[in-house]
Each structure stands twice: as C-alpha cells, then as structure tokens.
Amino acid sequence: MSGRTTQRLAAPRHVVTWGLSLAALIAVTAGMLWLRGTLDKAHVALVYLLVVLLGSAAGGRVVGLGLAGLAFLAFNVLFLPPYGTLVIANPLDWLVLGAFLVTSVVATQLLTRAQQQAEEARGRTVEVERLSALGAESLNAVRAEDALRAITDVVRSTLDIDRCDIYVRWNGDAEPALAASSPSTLPEELAVDERRHAGESLLVWASTHGVVAERTDGTLHVPPSTEDGSDREAATDVRAPHWWTYEGVRVLFVPLRVRGHTVGVLRLLRNDGLRLVPQQQRFLDALTYYASLGVERARLTADAEHVEAMREADRLKNALLATVSHDLRTPLTTVKALAHEVAEGGASPNDPRVRSIEEEADRLTAFVADLLDLSRLTGNALRLDLAVNTADDLIGAAAARATGVLATHPLETAWSPDTPVLLGYFDFVHALRALVNLIENAAKYSAQGTPIELSAKHDGETIIFTVADRGMGVPEGERERIFEPFYRPSGLPPDVRGAGLGLAIAQGLAVAQGGTVQYEPRPGGGSLFHLVLPAHG
Amino acid sequence: MPAVRMVYWFSIKITFRIQGMSLTAVLIVEDEPKIRAILRDALEADARDVLEAPTGRSAIALADAEHPELIILDLGLPDMDGLEVCQAIRAHSDAPILVLSARTSEEEKVRILDAGADDYVTKPFSPNELRARIRALVRRAARPTVSPAEEPIQAGDLVIDTARSTVTRGGAPVHLTKTEWALLRALIAQEDRPVTHDRLFTQVWGHAEGDAKLYLRVYIAHLRRKLEGDPYHPRHILTEPGVGYRFVMER
Numbered sequence: 001m002s003g004r005t006t007q008r009l010a011a012p013r014h015v016v017t018w019g020l021s022l023a024a025l026i027a028v029t030a031g032m033l034w035l036r037g038t039l040d041k042a043h044v045a046l047v048y049l050l051v052v053l054l055g056s057a058a059g060g061r062v063v064g065l066g067l068a069g070l071a072f073l074a075f076n077v078l079f080l081p082p083y084g085t086l087v088i089a090n091p092l093d094w095l096v097l098g099a100f101l102v103t104s105v106v107a108t109q110l111l112t113r114a115q116q117q118a119e120e121a122r123g124r125t126v127e128v129e130r131l132s133a134l135g136a137e138s139l140n141a142v143r144a145e146d147a148l149r150a151i152t153d154v155v156r157s158t159l160d161i162d163r164c165d166i167y168v169r170w171n172g173d174a175e176p177a178l179a180a181s182s183p184s185t186l187p188e189e190l191a192v193d194e195r196r197h198a199g200e201s202l203l204v205w206a207s208t209h210g211v212v213a214e215r216t217d218g219t220l221h222v223p224p225s226t227e228d229g230s231d232r233e234a235a236t237d238v239r240a241p242h243w244w245t246y247e248g249v250r251v252l253f254v255p256l257r258v259r260g261h262t263v264g265v266l267r268l269l270r271n272d273g274l275r276l277v278p279q280q281q282r283f284l285d286a287l288t289y290y291a292s293l294g295v296e297r298a299r300l301t302a303d304a305e306h307v308e309a310m311r312e313a314d315r316l317k318n319a320l321l322a323t324v325s326h327d328l329r330t331p332l333t334t335v336k337a338l339a340h341e342v343a344e345g346g347a348s349p350n351d352p353r354v355r356s357i358e359e360e361a362d363r364l365t366a367f368v369a370d371l372l373d374l375s376r377l378t379g380n381a382l383r384l385d386l387a388v389n390t391a392d393d394l395i396g397a398a399a400a401r402a403t404g405v406l407a408t409h410p411l412e413t414a415w416s417p418d419t420p421v422l423l424g425y426f427d428f429v430h431a432l433r434a435l436v437n438l439i440e441n442a443a444k445y446s447a448q449g450t451p452i453e454l455s456a457k458h459d460g461e462t463i464i465f466t467v468a469d470r471g472m473g474v475p476e477g478e479r480e481r482i483f484e485p486f487y488r489p490s491g492l493p494p495d496v497r498g499a500g501l502g503l504a505i506a507q508g509l510a511v512a513q514g515g516t517v518q519y520e521p522r523p524g525g526g527s528l529f530h531l532v533l534p535a536h537g
Numbered sequence: 538m539p540a541v542r543m544v545y546w547f548s549i550k551i552t553f554r555i556q557g558m559s560l561t562a563v564l565i566v567e568d569e570p571k572i573r574a575i576l577r578d579a580l581e582a583d584a585r586d587v588l589e590a591p592t593g594r595s596a597i598a599l600a601d602a603e604h605p606e607l608i609i610l611d612l613g614l615p616d617m618d619g620l621e622v623c624q625a626i627r628a629h630s631d632a633p634i635l636v637l638s639a640r641t642s643e644e645e646k647v648r649i650l651d652a653g654a655d656d657y658v659t660k661p662f663s664p665n666e667l668r669a670r671i672r673a674l675v676r677r678a679a680r681p682t683v684s685p686a687e688e689p690i691q692a693g694d695l696v697i698d699t700a701r702s703t704v705t706r707g708g709a710p711v712h713l714t715k716t717e718w719a720l721l722r723a724l725i726a727q728e729d730r731p732v733t734h735d736r737l738f739t740q741v742w743g744h745a746e747g748d749a750k751l752y753l754r755v756y757i758a759h760l761r762r763k764l765e766g767d768p769y770h771p772r773h774i775l776t777e778p779g780v781g782y783r784f785v786m787e788r
Contacts, residue, residue, distance in 0.1 A: 322640060325639065325640060326613060326639040326640060329639040329660040329661055330569055330572070330613075330639055330660065332660070332661040333572055333575075333639075333660040333661035333662065334569070334571045334572055334575065335661075336661045336662075336663065337572070337575040337579075337661070337662075337663075337664050338571075338575065340663060340664045340665075341575070341578060341664065361661065362661075365661055385643075385779065387750050388750050388751040388754055389754055390754045390755065390757070390758045392757075392758045392761060392768045392769065393754065393757070393758070393776045395769045396761075396768065396769055396770065396771045396775075396776055397776040397778050399769060399770055400771075400775065400776075401778075413767070413769035413770065415767050415768060415769045417762070421755060421758040421759070421762075423751070423754070423755070428778055428779055429643050429778050429779040432778050454769075536751070
C-alpha cells in the first residue's frame with residue numbers, strides 16, 4: 001500500500017525540488033557574476049558546493065548530481081578565464097574544477113545514502129512497533145481464539161488483502177478447522193476450502209506438503225508430494241517462499257508450524273492478486289510465526305481444558321465410588337451385626353434363616369467390593385503402590401484371608417525349609433486380592449473336601465503364584481472367555497453362586513501392575529491358575 | 538459452661554453395671570444410631586459405663602471429661618474429619634483407640650494409625666472380630682508398660698526373653714541377629730496391634746534409608762523362618778496387607 005502511494009506522490013514533489021534547486025543555482029550564479037571581480041575561485045567553488053548539497057538533501061541523488069553537473073559547467077564558463085568558453089587558460093584551474101566536481105559528487109552520494117539508511121531505519125521502527133503491538137495483542141488476549149482473531153485482523157490490514165483465515169489442526173492428523181477469520185463474516189465460498197489437489201483439499205495439502213498458491217488465472221502452484229508420509233511434516237520450510245510475490249496469486253495457503261509439527265494453516269485471499277513489497281514479505285514471515293504461536297497456544301489451551309475436564313470427571317467418579325462404598329457398607333454393617341446378634345443370643349440359636357441373613361450380607365459386601373474394583377479397573381482409577389514384597393507375605397496373607405474357603409477345602413501350601421525368599425515387585429493389596437480371588441474360584445469349582453494347593457516359584461523376571469485344584473477344569477473353547485467379566489461357565493451346578501467377576505478382577509489387577517493371570521489344565525484333572533507378577537530387580 | 542452442656546445434650550450417657558467390671562468407661566463415637574446400638578450391645582458386657590458421642594466435637598469433649606479407657610471411633614463423622622478427632626483425643630488421652638472405617642483404603646489405615654489410633658476394623662465387621670480386637674486392646678492396655686526386665690514372653694512353642702535376648706522354639710535355642718532382635722522388639726512392643734512399615738523402618742534402621750522396604754520384607758521373612766513353623770501360615774508375625782505387620786502371642 002505505502003509503496004504505491006509514494007510512487008504516485010513522487011512526481012510533483014520532484015518537479016518542485018528541481019525548480020527550486022535550479023532557481024537557487026541561477027540566483028547564486030547571477031549574484032556571483034555581479035561580484036565576479038572581487039571573488040576568488042575558492043569562493044565560487046564553496047558557494048556552488050553549498051547549492052549542490054542543499055539540492056541533494058532536498059531532492060535526492062538525481063537532483064544533487066544534476067546540480068553538480070550544471071554548477072561544473074557554470075563554474076567553467078562564467079568564472080574561469082577566459083570567460084564565456086569551456087577553454088581554461090590556467091592549467092591549475094583544472095585542478096580547482098576537478099576537485100569541485102569530485103567533492104560535490106561524493107558529498108551527494110554520502111548524503112543520499114545516509115538519508116536512505118535513515119529512511120530504512122524509520123521503516124524498521126514502524127515494522128518492529130507493529131509486530132510488537134501484534135505480539136502484545138495476541139499474548140494479552142484472554143481467550144486463545146481472540147488472539148487468533150487479532151492476528152488475522154493485523155495480517156489483513158498489513159498486507160492489504162481481502163480476507164485472512166486461520167485454520168487449526170486440533171489434534172494429530174485431523175483436517176484443519178476454521179478457527180478465526182478477518183473479516184469475521186463467512187466467505188462466499190465454504191468455510192473450509194473445498195478445492196482439491198490430488199484428491200486432498202488444498203488445506204490438507206498445504207498442511208502436509210507446504211505452501212499452496214492459487215493464481216488469479218485459476219492455476220495451482222503446489223509443492224510436490226513426498227512419497228514417504230512419515231517425513232512429510234519436515235519436508236518444507238516454515239517460511240513462505242517468495243516466488244509467488246512475482247506472479248498474480250489470488251489465494252495463498254501457508255502452513256503454520258511449531259517445532260516441526262504443522263499446527264494449522266494461514267489462508268490469505270486477495271481477489272486482484274497479491275503483490276507484496278519486500279517489507280510486507282518480511283511481515284508475512286513474522287506474522288506466520290506469530291500465527292503459529294497463536295495456534296499452538298489455542299491448541300494447548302484446548303488440551304488443558306480437556307485434561308481439566310477429564311480430571312474433574314475422574315474426581316467425581318472417585319467421589320462416587322467412595323460414597324457408594326461408604327453408603328452401602330454402613331447398612332450392611334447393621335444387617336450383619338443384627339443377624340449375628342439374633343443368631344447368637346436369640347431364642348433359636350443357629351437358626352439357618354438367621355445365618356443366611358448374615359451370609360447374604362457378606363455376599364452383598366463382596367459383590368459391592370467386586371463392582372467397585374471392576375469400575376476402578378475399567379475406569380483406570382486404580383491406584384498402584386508398587387513395592388518390593390516377598391512371596392511369603394503374599395501367600396501367608398492369602399491363606400489368612402481365604403478363611404471362607406478353608407471351611408470346605410483344605411488349603412495346602414508346600415513350604416520346605418530350603419524354600420528361598422522370593423522377592424517380587426508389585427502392589428501387595430491388589431496382588432492379594434487377585435490371589436484370594438483365584439483361591440475362591442478354585443474352591444467354587446471343585447468338589448468339597450478336595451485340596452487346593454498354593455505355591456510360588458521364581459521364573460526368569462517373574463514370580464509365579466500357582467493355585468491348583470482338582471475341580472472340573474475349563475473346556476478348551478472357553479479358556480479365553482473365563483477372564484471376561486460376568487462370564488459363567490455353561491452347565492454350572494445350581495449351588496455355585498457368584499456374578500462371574502472374580503477372575504476378571506484378578507486378571508485386571510494383575511495386568512495393571514505388569515503381570516497377568518494364566519490358565520493351564522492340570523495334568524490328572526483340574527485347573528492351574530498362575531498369577532504372574534514382576535520379580536524384583 | 539455451655540459447651541460441656543451441649544456435649545451432654547448430644548451424648549447419651551448410659552450406665553451398665555455388670556459382673557466383670559473390667560472397664561469403667563468406654564466411649565463410642567459413631568453417627569449412625571443403629572451401629573451405635575450394636576456397639577453398645579457388644580460392649581456393655583465388659584464395661585460399666587458406655588458413653589456415646591454422635592459427633593467429633595462431642596467425642597473430644599467427652600474424652601477429656603470422662604477419661605474413658607477405650608475409644609471406638611468411626612471415621613465418617615458429620616462434623617469433623619476422623620483423623621482430626623483421633624489426633625485431638627490422642628493429645629489428651631492414652632486410652633486405646635479402635636477405629637471403624639467404611640472405606641477400605643490402606644493409605645487411610647496407615648494415616649489413622651500414624652494419627653494415634655491403635656487398631657482398625659473395616660465395616661461391615663463381624664461382631665466376633667470386633668470383640669476380639671477390643672479384648673486384645675484392653676488386655677494390652679491393662680498391662681503395665683513393658684520393661685526390659687519383664688518375664689519372658691510365651692507365644693505358642695516360642696519363649697522370647699527380651700531381657701536376655703534369647704529365644705527358644707520348642708525348647709531349642711534360636712539364634713537371632715542384632716537387626717532381627719531390633720525388629721522383633723519393635724513388633725512385641727506393639728503386640729496385638731498393627732505396626733506400620735514406616736514405623737518399623739524408623740525404629741529398626743533409624744530412618745528409611747537405602748532400600749528400606751526391601752530390608753524390612755526380607756528381615757521379616759528371615760524372622761518368620763526362624764520363629765514360625767510354616768512361614769506360609771504364620772501364627773505370630775502376621776501381615777497387615779498394605780499397612781505393616783502385627784505380632785500376636787497366639788492365634
């Protein structure tokens with residue numbers, strides 16, 4: 001904008017300068033002609049030099065050099081004898097004349113160069129001021145979207161274009177979506193540029209390959225496609241190449257990059273074709289950079305909001321779990337204790353009906369615990385306390401906890417004095433729950449009175465706890481499904497109860513701490529369930 | 538003193554006279570009236586006075602005023618955090634505190650033990666379990682503080698003489714290292730009560746330096762192998778999952 005207006009204003013100003021300079025030259029010459037008898041050559045040279053300097057200061061190099069030439073001629077013809085001719089009588093006068101010419105030319109050059117540099121410096125100051133204003137504006141905006149709006153406004157006014165849009169790739173490989181526009185009204189065409197190249201919209205093409213331009217004649221200038229998709233991101237330079245500034249470009253797509261990742265696309269539109277002076281090109285580079293930072297900020301803000309929302313959901317879920325756990329346990333405590341009291345002190349001690357109230361309360365308690373565990377596992381709300389633990393501790397605690405099983409099945413733990421102390425690295429409480437679930441599962445699916453064997457061994461980088469039973473085993477086709485929640489084996493005797501959560505929870509708890517639960521048919525009948533946990537070290 | 542009067546408003550003082558009279562006063566801190574009634578039923582056979590407090594504030598005031606010999610504290614109180622109640626009571630009273638918790642988090646158990654509680658029972662508890670815990674706490678509190686000159690401890694087939702640093706199992710002497718002795722003493726000092734991992738670290742090793750968790754687990758395993766018949770079925774050094782260990786004389 002500024003470049004074209006200065007060119008149009010230049011002509012009349014130059015005429016005025018020329019006029020004034022020539023008038024000054026003529027006036028000085030006339031004055032000195034009148035005093036010619038009393039003047040020395042040095043006086044004449046100094047006065048002409050003064051005129052040349054003033055002229056070049058006011059009108060630039062051309063005026064200065066023109067005045068120097070004219071003054072040279074006037075000096076020679078009018079003030080160096082013989083007067084009225086270009087002939088010089090005294091050869092030493094050539095020295096004076098030559099010195100005058102060289103001095104005026106050099107002085108003109110120096111002066112105009114200094115002026116140019118001052119002009120450029122002024123221009124840079126304006127540029128820096130505008131950019132810093134933009135930076136401040138985009139950083140000060142409360143919302144990241146407002147910052148993007150501010151950037152599009154500045155781009156549009158600075159580059160004198162009809163429209164500026166910023167598209168943001170909110171995540172990964174997603175298609176860039178319109179995030180800010182200047183002017184804010186939607187363009188005639190669709191918000192997302194629907195024009196395509198090689199099957200991809202120009203926006204996507206620009207974001208993966210580099211700067212895309214559409215000329216006013218409708219032809220496209222696109223960067224070549226790189227075959228290998230992996231380094232497409234790194235294939236092109238962040239800065240807009242400058243080839244397009246020499247041709248009529250109507251729409252320009254500039255990818256916005258931060259740390260090698262394309263975060264969005266800047267879209268510029270000027271219906272008459274973009275034509276940018278070098279200063280504006282530099283602006284575009286800087287503005288592209290600001291736009292990239294603005295887009296990155298918007299993306300980070302969106303990420304932070306997402307994380308915050310997730311955290312809030314997590315917090316609510318944990319609060320809900322805690323409340324459910326608490327609110328169910330309190331009435332269960334009352335039911336259980338009252339049933340116990342009635343059974344102990346009632347008129348009919350050991351009345352099976354009262355006993356069954358207590359048993360059902362226990363079952364409900366266990367079921368609530370199962371559901372809580374399952375929801376923690378599926379919701380990734382499980383907290384792990386990984387530490388060095390001994391197999392001794394785990395087996396001892398499991399044997400102590402599985403007291404309900406002991407009533408119907410002897411629990412055999414093969415310990416001999418030469419059994420080494422096995423060290424694992426796991427969450428003790430969760431591992432204990434998994435192991436107890438395996439023991440209870442074994443008891444549930446094996447005949448009363450048959451023993452359940454519990455053992456531990458070191459195997460490579462794992463500690464394997466094995467629960468062995470002489471029960472019905474698992475048919476070949478169902479060996480994967482037994483670890484699914486709510487799985488119940490087919491042909492189950494009616495007295496076997498439970499929701500089918502024990503193995504699923506054991507598996508989930510084991511996997512959460514880097515282990516697993518495996519099934520293996522036991523030679524001679526029955527099942528082997530292995531709880532595999534990481535060994536220490 | 539309106540504050541004290543308020544406390545009496547909120548608390549119901551019930552006096553029971555019973556044969557054993559092993560305890561003069563027990564304080565039940567629980568906001569659920571039904572569970573309070575169950576606890577009272579469970580306790581009135583052993584205590585002369587059963588005091589009840591439905592809130593944390595009334596509990597602290599009652600503990601100060603009546604010096605109960607046992608406090609049963611529910612953690613889910615309406616007015617105060619159970620941990621604060623526990624600390625406030627512990628600041629003025631040495632009486633054993635048994636905590637009832639409806640939450641099963643092990644971190645909470647550790648925190649409450651660190652806050653001065655002696656033991657915990659998780660809801661829904663069985664009355665038998667509760668009574669056993671209470672009995673152990675009362676028995677422990679009734680004994681004068683353990684001094685090194687105490688008589689040897691008899692635990693099953695074990696005879697542990699902490700004064701002379703000797704242990705026999707079934708009459709046969711058992712050799713314990715210095716660290717094993719320190720660990721055993723720390724456990725015996727808290728007999729019948731859970732001792733947290735952290736507390737054992739600091740008592741035995743001074744502070745939890747190096748791979749203290751590893752040392753503790755390994756030393757417990759060695760101690761069990763020397764003192765227990767079958768470490769997979771320990772009778773004296775019991776594991777408190779996620780919390781620590783508990784030494785009991787006999788199971």
